[in-house]
Amino acid sequence: MYLLGIDCGGTSTEALLTTLEGRVLGRGHGGPANYTVNGVSGVLRSVREAMRGCWAQSGLEEAEAVPQITLAIGVSGAGRPSEQAELTEAFHPEGFTRVVVAHDAHIALLGALSGTDGVAVIAGTGSIAYGIHGERSHRVGGWGYLLGDEGGAFWIALQALRRVMRAYDRRLPEDQVLLEAVKSYFNVVDPSELIPLIYKTPLDRGYIGGFSKTIGTLADQGHGASQEILADAGRQLGRLAVSALAELGLTKTEGRVAACGGVFSAGRWVLVPMEEEIRLAAPRQRLTLPDFNAAAGAVFLAARHLCLELSPVAEGLRESSSHGVARDV
Template identity: 40%
Template sequence: MAAMLHLGVDGGGTGCRARLCAPDGTVLGEGRGGPANLRFGVAEALDAVAEAARHALAAAGLGEGDLARVAAGLGLAGASEPALATAAAAHPHPYGAVAIATDAGIACLGAHAGGDGGIVIVGTGTIAWAVIGGREHRIGGWGYPLSDEGSGAWIGAEALRRTLWAHDGRGPRTPLVEAVFDRFGGDPHGIVAFMTGAKPRDFGGLAPLVVDRAGAGDPLAVAIMQDAGAHVDALARRLVELGAGRIALSGGLSGPIGPFLADETRRHLVPARGDALDGAVALARSLAGPDRAAPEGR
């Protein structure tokens, strides 16, 4: 019987990525899907995962029927909440075998190739994670708006908040403020209407604007990024206190946040040995085991 294929999925608040590998590690195909944060719907998140998986299989010349011979390692935003992880594991899956982990957990696994170390994810949300002596540690990542300081969602919300301050005459009216107002037709009530139904990824959609304006020297954008950097510093500092002397950064904003980090944080930063998909594939590989074969007749 043929050995099972290994599917790794990195599911975040903005979208998810999938990678399909042969048992020897050869990458067969990759795919993308929609947002996969369990906090905003278990079924919706797993539908996005399945979409990415189908694209990965198609890239490998395989079809949906081949999912039954796949061992899937799914790293999902929101899986750090036990009830959501349990619900996701209990949901019907098309895979031959499946394991649910947090997106931070697979990112840490990939970054340190299974060894000890920490990671700070700076994307739509923020979370710090470490594995030290076989024990996992989680800091932050409790969900926006109560947590995830320094994230894309937080940065976008700060841009909106300070735009409204400027409208009230309580803050400077910089090019960033003008650009944000342009997004809403110059109407503060448009910002209120947006805020009412916005999800973290919607706030995060404004983060690139702040990053761009900070790069151009806009003082308000720079101040927001400095505050974001200080929040990431706090996450890294706690990882060091726990014993994680080697910390990798991950996430879509891990590059832009770099110049705004403290020297003490930078002293502990190391290049990631692999990414979150590498960690997810490793999880799938451990799930499949060296001798596990695909079900007969599939």
């Protein structure tokens, strides 16, 4: 009996094959697998690709292994039960009999908190909070760059760019440090040249959001405006967490809120104000960085599906990781 956890994301797919005790037998990677963008066939293609790496590393024969596997997949863009049911069905002809499909925030949360209940705030290019408490789950935010995504990397970059444009038309005092950073990242000599770059179609949120890393660097160097922007992002992300905690009845409970995603590489500039926001509403909740990644989260989801004890799984994953087999878990 094996657990196979798969993280299907918009840019790549990761598969992790383990024993029932979480010992990693193999790992594989595949192409993009977003339900909305790539469709069911695209998801299947990338998953097959990622699984090939598992068979190769583990030395297991696919045909023999598959019937013994409990498969859990987190798929970005597949938030609705109907979409998840469609994906579940699509895996039956592949020989899998025990399949559980969730969306990507669900497995990110399970990975981050080693399979236990709680709330995760995921801040990559966009932002979303997701929580599980017993049979209930709740999402907050994640409505994209026009209607939501507060505190995400794209949002952070826009805050900085808006300051530059406001300084350009003299609504704000000039900020030479920020201006130089924008010129250098976006390769322009004048802020007005940003306009065609930013409004280019299709809108490249990943590229624009990448500027948030520079904001993190500037904050480290003592740049006040960058520190303010990141503190604001932290408060926004804290509020997402608080909403999820409140909705799930966890504000009085002891627990952990996981901070997942690239935005948190800015460290304390985001984490401290986020923690403060959470502490005010839920003083017994502790902010934490993820224990494991989302692929490991899918392994926990498979283990939960089998009603396994989770601490040995976590132990197995941790062991494998410290032994180098799964060093980037």
